[in-house]
Amino acid sequence: MSQCSSGQKQEVNSSVTSSQQVASINPAILDLALMAPSTTLTKIPSLQIQRQQRRLLQPLHSPKHKRVREAGRRASDETLAVHAGEKFIDGAAALGTDSIATPVVSSTTHWFKNSEDLIAFKEGRRQSFEYGRYGNPTVKVLEDKISAVERAEATLVTSSIMNAIVATLLALVPPGGHIVATTECYSEARAFIRDRMGKMGIRSTFIDIDEDMESSLKDVLHQNDDVTLFYADSPTNPMLKCLNIGQIADVCHQKGVLLCIDSTLASPINQKPLTLGDDLVLHSATKYMAGHHDVITGCVSTFEVLISKVRAWHNDLGGAISPNAAYMIIRSLNKIALRVEASNCTALLMARLLEALPKIGRVHYPGLESSPWHNVANTQLAGYGGVFSFEVKADLHGTMMFIDALEIPFIARSLGGCESLVQQPAVMSFSGHTDAEKANNGIRDNFVRFSFGIENFEDLRDDILQTLDRI
Secondary structure: OOOOHHHOOOOOOOOOOHHHHHHOOOHHHHHHHHOOOOOOOOOOOOOOOOHHHHHHOOOOOOHHHOOOEEOOEEOOHHHHHHHOOOOOOOHHHHHOOOOOOOOOOOOOEOOOOOHHHHHHHHOOOOOOOOEOOOOOHHHHHHHHHHHHHHOOOEEEEEOOHHHHHHHHHHHHOOOOOEEEEEOOOOHHHHHHHHHHOHHHOOEEEEEOOOOOHHHHHHHHHHHOOOEEEEEEEOOOOOOOOOOOHHHHHHHHHHOOOEEEEEOOOOHHHHOOHHHHOOOEEEEOOOOOOOOOOOOOOEEEEEOHHHHHHHHHHHHHHOOOOOHHHHHHHHHHHOOHHHHHHHHHHHHHHHHHHHHOOOOEEEEEOOOOOOOOOHHHHHHHOOOOOOEEEEEEOOOHHHHHHHHHHOOOOEEOOOOOOOOOEEEOHHHOOOOOOOHHHHHHOOOOOOEEEEEOOOOOHHHHHHHHHHHHOOO
């Protein structure tokens, strides 16, 4: 038993009956399912779920959901991460191989036996591929694997998280529409929403994640009946704030608004937003999924009816991931549960240690009882993640001395890899920002963010303690 097992929580139970799944579905998704492909996306009033609509949202035991069951129960994340998309479902069949290792299909185009074969593919009667920008057998295995771990109906893997975000927002927020987002969402996504979408005539409203957030969101949705989507990160970076996804989903769905959560900092091992009522979940798959700081990629997981909308924009934007990159992520996903467990454990123990040290100020980590987000985290996270931030009791240069003296972690951006990373946002991710912008994001000169990898906890602990002794 690992030394932090007692501090780890059991995985959130994500088993849902098919009737519960359908009953809790956002009416906006049902509306989309009934719309013709050419219909302009607008907000439609909530509809009573009818029998014919239920058929559009397949029950959890249907092949369309690609769920994996063993002896009548859902397979674990550890097993799904290894076998989903390959042995458990039709990925291997699509690749036409009995190889244990997923082959890398590098062809940019695929041929058909004859015209009838082509027509069958076009009509959806035959599963195949046509051109690399629209789909690839190796990438399909990766998408099916992510869908299984996320408990999603479908996944689209893209060339970066920004490609996934841009394709999703453009697909689901119409020109002249209105989007609501949190002030703590990914900074580049926030800039795209505010600046780029604003030029398309799309209005945006930003709200803070605080104790009054649910009330603020209700007010915005009540005053604006043109909102189609609410976008947020949970947990946030670098303050590790956590939304109550279930409650926020209820608020959104009552107004027919889609909820989109960027769950990058949690990883699909620690959090499954779709099981909590979320409609779409985004990841910078560069982080925990790829896990080795060597692949840039992103993904969005949701229902088939929404993925089809996003995929159309993705195809136009040209954000296809290469088959070789997809293979590297497949290899990494096999071990994601082990890597995330290790980083969860190290971060939790280290946060508890640093919180008690006199040279450390506030520690921001939802696994600590002192965190204002601890209760929410306990209800929806299976683990608290491998990232936390804290304040050193020093000035800008004293904090720089602390970081420079560390021997194990790299001074670098990003997170979720095997190697531990550390950064001082005031001189890295927020370099060039005004003091007001830093203050609005809680960034002080002595603020430090750690992303823990899979190194030995005692080695990392000794490194941090000996470094603190020098300042």
